[in-house]
Amino acid sequence: MTIPFLDLQILDEFQLYGYSAYVLMSLISVGLLFDGHPLAPWMEMIRCLVFLGFSIKQPFTIESYWAHTLLFVVRVFHFYSAWIFNQECVDTFTKTTPGKAGES
Numbered sequence: 001m002t003i004p005f006l007d008l009q010i011l012d013e014f015q016l017y018g019y020s021a022y023v024l025m026s027l028i029s030v031g032l033l034f035d036g037h038p039l040a041p042w043m044e045m046i047r048c049l050v051f052l053g054f055s056i057k058q059p060f061t062i063e064s065y066w067a068h069t070l071l072f073v074v075r076v077f078h079f080y081s082a083w084i085f086n087q088e089c090v091d092t093f094t095k096t097t098p099g100k101a102g103e104s
Contacts, residue, residue: 022050038096041088048082 011019029047032040055075 018054022047022054025050038092041085041092045082045085045089048078048085051078052082 025043025047029040029043032043052075055071
């Protein structure tokens with residue numbers, strides 16, 4: 001649905017709930033990071049990957065060169081952040097997983 005005199009587009013129900021869930025997930029992720037919770041790296045990695053997935057699958061309509069460059073920088077930052085938290089998730093998982101019976 002568009003508003004003719006403003007040339008704006010209203011989000012449909014799925015997009016509204018999706019964006020709201022993403023903002024809520026971001027707030028939860030920040031809270032978990034501040035608390036030092038063991039699930040914080042997992043939530044942050046998932047949040048970054050969700051942003052990358054949606055920004056690539058449904059590209060933004062950008063006409064400005066600088067806005068396009070800024071979006072590219074934000075995508076690179078999210079990819080780097082997901083990579084760093086992926087390493088932290090692996091480290092946390094290997095520390096909490098008990099070793100095999102034959103290992104000392």
